[in-house]
Amino acid sequence: xxKVTQAQTEISVVEKEDVTLDCxxxxxxxxxxxxxxxxxxxxxxxxxxxxNSFDEQNEISGRYSWNFQKSTSSFNFTITASQVVDxxxxxxxxxxxxxxDKIIFGKGTRLHILP
Amino acid sequence: DTxxxxxxxxxxxxxxxxxSLKCEQHMGHRAMYWYKQKAKKPPELMFVYSYxxxxxxxxxxxxxxxxxxxxxxxxxxxxxxxxxxxxxxxxASSLNAHNPEKLFFGSGTQLSVL
Numbered sequence: 001x002x003k004v005t006q007a008q009t010e011i012s013v014v015e016k017e018d019v020t021l022d023c024x025x026x027x028x029x030x031x032x033x034x035x036x037x038x039x040x041x042x043x044x045x046x047x048x049x050x051x052n053s054f055d056e057q058n059e060i061s062g063r064y065s066w067n068f069q070k071s072t073s074s075f076n077f078t079i080t081a082s083q084v085v086d087x088x089x090x091x092x093x094x095x096x097x098x099x100x101d102k103i104i105f106g107k108g109t110r111l112h113i114l115p
Numbered sequence: 116d117t118x119x120x121x122x123x124x125x126x127x128x129x130x131x132x133x134x135s136l137k138c139e140q141h142m143g144h145r146a147m148y149w150y151k152q153k154a155k156k157p158p159e160l161m162f163v164y165s166y167x168x169x170x171x172x173x174x175x176x177x178x179x180x181x182x183x184x185x186x187x188x189x190x191x192x193x194x195x196x197x198x199x200x201x202x203x204x205x206x207a208s209s210l211n212a213h214n215p216e217k218l219f220f221g222s223g224t225q226l227s228v229l
Contacts, residue, residue, distance in 0.1 A: 033214065043203060043225075044119075045158065047217040091157055097214065102171065105157035 003027075004094050004106035012112040013082055021077045021109045023092030029053075031097035034068065034075045039108070040088040051075065079111075087113045121206050121221035129229050130196060136224045138189040138206030144219070146212035147189040149181060150205040152223070158205055164189060165212035196228045 003026040013019045025034065036048040049059060051068050059066045063080045079086055092106040119140045128134050138147065146165050150158035163171035164183040172181075178200075180192040189206055203223040209215035 035217070037220075042222055043205075044222040045205065045207075045218070045220040047219070050217055095215075102160055102163075103215070103218065105159075107157050108155075110155075 004092050004104055006090075006092055006106035006109050008109045009107070010110040010112070012114060014114050015084055016081050018078060018080050019082055019111065021079075021090050021092075021111065023075045023077065023106060025073050025075060025092070025094045027094060027096055029096040029098060033095045033097075035091075035093040035095075035103065036066065036075075036077050037091045037093060037105075038088045039091065045091065048077075082113045084113045084115055087111060119206055119208055119219050119221035121204075121224050123224055124222065125225045125227075127227045127229065128193065128196065130198070132196075133192070133194045135193065136191040136204055136206075136226075138191075138221055139187055140208040140219065141187055142208065142210075142219065143186075144208035144210050145186055146209045146215060147183060148207040148209075148218065149189070149191055150207060150220075152203040152205055154202075162191075163212055170212060193226075196226075198228050201226055201228045 005024045032053045034051045037045040038048055039045045049066055056068050065078045067076045089108045089110045091108045093103045095103045122137045148163050149161040151161050152158040160173050161175045162181045167183045167186055178195050182190040203225050205223045206221045207218040209218050
């Protein structure tokens, strides 16, 4: 069965600090997709990234970076030089190729960036 | 237009009421989704429509009835709900349902059942 674990329920950091959000996943499939979504207080989930299981290259997009390691089944997300606008709930998610209609979300990490 | 629009934003209903949630997108997406999200919990998939046909029903009680009149619209008809159905209902769309690159979400309807 597919499973996503975000062990950090809530994190608070001071603005400009770097912060890493952890995500550990579990799947029996060899082909799967990993996602990160951001949910600000306004409610809508905003897509940040999708990675497929065959692409272990790390990705950087501005202040955001992602570290995908199949050896540890982790897909961690780092925000560099955090800003107050980064305050949100961040969800890691997984879909399996054989059940690719279904995206399973982790429980989320609530991130507070303090001014 | 990269928006998914949901109406109403807030809804309060009694257990005997019938109401509908509406979702609309004009991105040419052929897959649409309903998710339910309780406070401080992750979104849980309810239904998936692919090319206007219901492709996934996650064992949702029949008091929730989805409808996809065309590729741009998705409704969720509500009848005889229970207080525990109070939640944020999120609609999403994607280009297609097979290996979706990403889902575009609406802001949701905050539903309270009294």
